[in-house]
Amino acid sequence: MAADHAGVELKDELIRCLHELGHQVTDLGTNTHEPVDYPDFADRAAEAVLSGAADRAIFTCGSGLGPAIAANKIPGIRAVTAHDPYSARYSRLDNDANFLSLGQRVIGPGLAKEIVHIWLETEFSGAERHRRRLEKIERLARAHAPCSPDTSASEKE
Numbered sequence: 039m040a041a042d043h044a045g046v047e048l049k050d051e052l053i054r055c056l057h058e059l060g061h062q063v064t065d066l067g068t069n070t071h072e073p074v075d076y077p078d079f080a081d082r083a084a085e086a087v088l089s090g091a092a093d094r095a096i097f098t099c100g101s102g103l104g105p106a107i108a109a110n111k112i113p114g115i116r117a118v119t120a121h122d123p124y125s126a127r128y129s130r131l132d133n134d135a136n137f138l139s140l141g142q143r144v145i146g147p148g149l150a151k152e153i154v155h156i157w158l159e160t161e162f163s164g165a166e167r168h169r170r171r172l173e174k175i176e177r178l179a180r181a182h183a184p185c186s187p188d189t190s191a192s193e194k195e
C-alpha cells in the first residue's frame with residue numbers, strides 16, 4: 039500500500055481491513071498530510087510488485103488518477119483506477135491489473151473496502167484473447183520506448 043498526502047486516511051483504513059482479512063501488508067507511506075509527489079510513491083509501490091516483494095499494489099490519493107498514469111509508464115505494471123465493483127472485477131479478470139489506484143475524495147471507505155476485496159480475490163481469467171491483448175500492450179511499450187528497434191506494435195495483424 040502507498041498513498042500521497044490526499045489518501046493517507048483511506049490507506050490506513052484499508053491496511054486495518056486487510057490485516058483483519060489476513061493479508062500481509064507493507065505500508066510504503068506517505069503517512070502525513072505534508073504534500074508529496076504521487077509519482078515518487080507510485081514508483082515505490084510499482085517496484086514492490088516488480089521485485090516480487092508484493093503480489094499487488096494499492097495506492098490511495100485524492101482522485102485515484104495520477105498514480106495510475108504514473109505507474110503505467112513502468113513496464114510490467116498494469117495500473118487501473120476502479121471506483122466501482124464491476125471495474126475492479128474486470129480489471130483483474132480481463133486485464134490482470136497489478137496496481138489499483140483509489141481516490142479518497144471520490145469514494146468512501148465502505149465502497150473502497152468492497153472494491154479492494156473484489157480486486158484481491160479475483161484472479162486473471164487467463165483467456166487466450168486477453169493474454170494476446172496484454173502481450174500487445176507490452177509490445178506497444180517496447181515500440182514506443184526511446185531508442186527501441188522494436189516497432190512491431192504498429193504492424194497490422
Ligand code: RB5
Nearest residue numbers: 044099100101102103104
Ligand atoms: C493531490 O492534491 C492530488 O492531486 C492527488 O492526490 C491526486 O488526486 C492525483 O491524481
